[in-house]
Amino acid sequence: MVTEEREGLTVAQTQGSDPSMEHDPPDVPFNVAAVEGSELDYVQQAIQGGHPASGGEFTRRTAELLAADAGSAEVLMTTSCTAALELSAMLLDLEDGDTVIVPSFTFTSTALAYARQGAGLVFCDIEPRTMGLDPDHLATLLDEHVRAVVVVHYAGVACDIEGIRRVLAPWPRVRLIEDNAHGLFGTWRDQPLGGFGRYAALSFHETKNFVCGEGGALLLNDADDVDRARVLYDKGTNRRAFMLGQVDKYTWKDTGSSFGMADVLAAYLLAQLEQRHVIQAKRRRVHDHYDAALTPYADELGFEVMQVPEDSGSAHHMFYVLLPDRDRRNDVLESMRKKGVQAAFHYLPLHASDAGRRFAVRETDCPVSVQVSERLLRLPFHNNLTEAELDRAAAAFLDATAAAARSR
Numbered sequence: 001m002v003t004e005e006r007e008g009l010t011v012a013q014t015q016g017s018d019p020s021m022e023h024d025p026p027d028v029p030f031n032v033a034a035v036e037g038s039e040l041d042y043v044q045q046a047i048q049g050g051h052p053a054s055g056g057e058f059t060r061r062t063a064e065l066l067a068a069d070a071g072s073a074e075v076l077m078t079t080s081c082t083a084a085l086e087l088s089a090m091l092l093d094l095e096d097g098d099t100v101i102v103p104s105f106t107f108t109s110t111a112l113a114y115a116r117q118g119a120g121l122v123f124c125d126i127e128p129r130t131m132g133l134d135p136d137h138l139a140t141l142l143d144e145h146v147r148a149v150v151v152v153h154y155a156g157v158a159c160d161i162e163g164i165r166r167v168l169a170p171w172p173r174v175r176l177i178e179d180n181a182h183g184l185f186g187t188w189r190d191q192p193l194g195g196f197g198r199y200a201a202l203s204f205h206e207t208k209n210f211v212c213g214e215g216g217a218l219l220l221n222d223a224d225d226v227d228r229a230r231v232l233y234d235k236g237t238n239r240r241a242f243m244l245g246q247v248d249k250y251t252w253k254d255t256g257s258s259f260g261m262a263d264v265l266a267a268y269l270l271a272q273l274e275q276r277h278v279i280q281a282k283r284r285r286v287h288d289h290y291d292a293a294l295t296p297y298a299d300e301l302g303f304e305v306m307q308v309p310e311d312s313g314s315a316h317h318m319f320y321v322l323l324p325d326r327d328r329r330n331d332v333l334e335s336m337r338k339k340g341v342q343a344a345f346h347y348l349p350l351h352a353s354d355a356g357r358r359f360a361v362r363e364t365d366c367p368v369s370v371q372v373s374e375r376l377l378r379l380p381f382h383n384n385l386t387e388a389e390l391d392r393a394a395a396a397f398l399d400a401t402a403a404a405a406r407s408r
Ligand SMILES: Cc1ncc(COP(=O)(O)O)c(C=O)c1O
Pocket: 006, 080, 081, 082, 083, 106, 107, 109, 110, 152, 179, 181, 182, 202, 203, 204, 205, 215, 216
């Protein structure tokens, strides 16, 4: 049984249920990490090559592919997106009293990476159009203590980049960081997500579009950061300069940690990334299927279907809907679970969490984050959902929503 909060599956699987109807495991699971190309072959090569640690040939090829996509000065492959965010936090060289603005509606890592590095947190609300940071709220939170603003492209849809840039324009010292865990190969006005911030972090956790078990990357979009970042990345040493023949021995230079992705995992990941057009087309098909099946019933049954603004090219990380309130959302989740379809809620607002309260420098109101957290439901979403599974998931959702609407 899956009980990980990351996937928001716990309510659906623990609330009152009829054992005779239970489906465990579900017939239509929420996520399946698929093999899409040369994964096994590449992993075998990485192992047989005798250098499966970080910094090998597969790591180099993977980083180059990602750098070319976003136009980055350098890409560092990391053990996770959390690690990439932590590395970006180290690059900020935070001092006492510095703060970082983060969304309340996001995974813990978006905030914890900066708290761990000593930043005071300021939680910003999201706006309902994109579920990204709300520029109007952001404008009220900026002051001389703020060193960075972290945005998330929720579900693979760009946040309001234009609005956020406008609000940040009078604050040149504030760095924009993209937590792009959902948005790899998404675009805004035809420009790649991950290319807008000074840094951008990616995730290759098994729940993402491109996977290698656990993995991440930090995109450095400013060449000035590259040398320092390489040292922090390599346990505080100038090993990279040594490998590039720039120095004749390497020594301890700075703080840092062991951030590098193992080459054996980069091999797994490279095979997935090589299939990016195939994978993204499969995911677009899932999105379009749900959109066509659900949208005609939205008004009648009282739910909202996720929207992709005109100027965004979605990365199709997930498909979500909004129910009128938490009770109805939970009823629908439970009813779908009984029918063998694994849907999920998502993040609990960080500003109201124990650690969020502890690390926030002041209380802020994030009403949209609270509402969205209570109302949002994600449908099963992975590369290889069949037409029959998609029909079954959509029908289970519509039946459950109609029943929930009738019972209130
Ligand atoms: C927005 C966001 N940021 C960061 C992470 C953490 O990613 P990782 O598990 O690769 O550290 C997640 C994980 O689900 C996420 O959704």
